[in-house]
Amino acid sequence: MSNVRFDGEITAISGATITVSLTGGRDVDTLRVAKLAAGRRPSVSIDVEDGRSISPEQRRKVWALLNDYADFTGYNPLEMEAWVKAYYMAETGSDYFSLSDCSMSKASEFLSYVIDFGFANDIPWQTKHLDSIPSDYPLMMQCLKHRMCVICGKHADIDHEPPIGNGRNRNEIDNRRYKFFPLCRVHHTIRHDLGIDAFIDHYHIKPVKLDEPTLISLRLNTCADFDRFDGLGAG
Numbered sequence: 001m002s003n004v005r006f007d008g009e010i011t012a013i014s015g016a017t018i019t020v021s022l023t024g025g026r027d028v029d030t031l032r033v034a035k036l037a038a039g040r041r042p043s044v045s046i047d048v049e050d051g052r053s054i055s056p057e058q059r060r061k062v063w064a065l066l067n068d069y070a071d072f073t074g075y076n077p078l079e080m081e082a083w084v085k086a087y088y089m090a091e092t093g094s095d096y097f098s099l100s101d102c103s104m105s106k107a108s109e110f111l112s113y114v115i116d117f118g119f120a121n122d123i124p125w126q127t128k129h130l131d132s133i134p135s136d137y138p139l140m141m142q143c144l145k146h147r148m149c150v151i152c153g154k155h156a157d158i159d160h161e162p163p164i165g166n167g168r169n170r171n172e173i174d175n176r177r178y179k180f181f182p183l184c185r186v187h188h189t190i191r192h193d194l195g196i197d198a199f200i201d202h203y204h205i206k207p208v209k210l211d212e213p214t215l216i217s218l219r220l221n222t223c224a225d226f227d228r229f230d231g232l233g234a235g
Contacts, residue, residue: 054107059099062107065114069123088113119146124153140181140208144218149184151203156182158218161196161207174229175220179207 012019063077070080081099088094088110097106117123119142140150149156161179183191191199200206215221 052104054099054102054104058104058107058111062099062111062114065111065118069118072123084114084117085110087117115142119148122146140205141214143182144180144208144210147182149187150182150205151187152184154184154186156184157188158220159183159188159191159207163192163196171225173221174225175210175215176212176226176229179209180220181205181207 009021010018011021066080066084067077069075069084070077073080075083085096089096092109092113094106097110099107099110102110142148143150143156144158147156147158148154158180159182160173160175161181164173164178187203194202210218210220212221212226216223
């Protein structure tokens with residue numbers, strides 16, 4: 001999807017109406033906006049900077065992951081930073097920014113992108129850097145999507161909670177009734193040895209419920225399965 005980016009300041013807010021004045025002496029290129037809108041009413045999004053600069057903790061987390069990516073790919077860390085930034089700016093329309101003095105909100109957004117970049121390109125990071133992931137980041141969902149153990153990062157299978165007994169036909173299971181988390185074989189065994197409550201308490205993780213589109217995307221069920229479970233597939 002094409003877009004054009006303008007920077008500005010909010011000068012007035014009245015109910016659902018927001019007035020923005022552009023900064024930098026730029027005028028709106030109305031012809032370009034009309035072309036991008038392709039005959040539709042142009043839509044906009046507004047990102048409000050919080051006025052605070054990137055924190056040392058945010059900077060540490062970004063560089064911890066970039067260093068891991070550099071070790072894996074063979075680039076040096078500065079080259080890795082440049083590559084990831086280039087993809088981020090191309091995909092989001094962001095202007096160039098520096099990790100030395102960007103805003104705290106920009107740093108948070110870029111950190112989430114760096115994490116997504118690693119998942120999307122199958123680039124691992126050291127287990128000790130899992131704490132680089134912010135608490136509000138949907139780590140469990142990404143680990144489920146990429147079949148990555150939520151505890152150690154190794155290849156994982158998707159575990160049900162409550163567990164499914166041996167011998168059950170998994171094609172006949174309505175997964176809307178279960179919660180899930182991805183565990184490697186080692187942590188799967190530990191889970192059974194400790195019991196689910198002690199396991200969750202020890203590792204500070206929680207299985208998650210999945211909606212129908214996510215269950216389908218993970219190939220745990222199909223639309224036909226849900227129709228059948230709901231009694232809609234009987235002929």
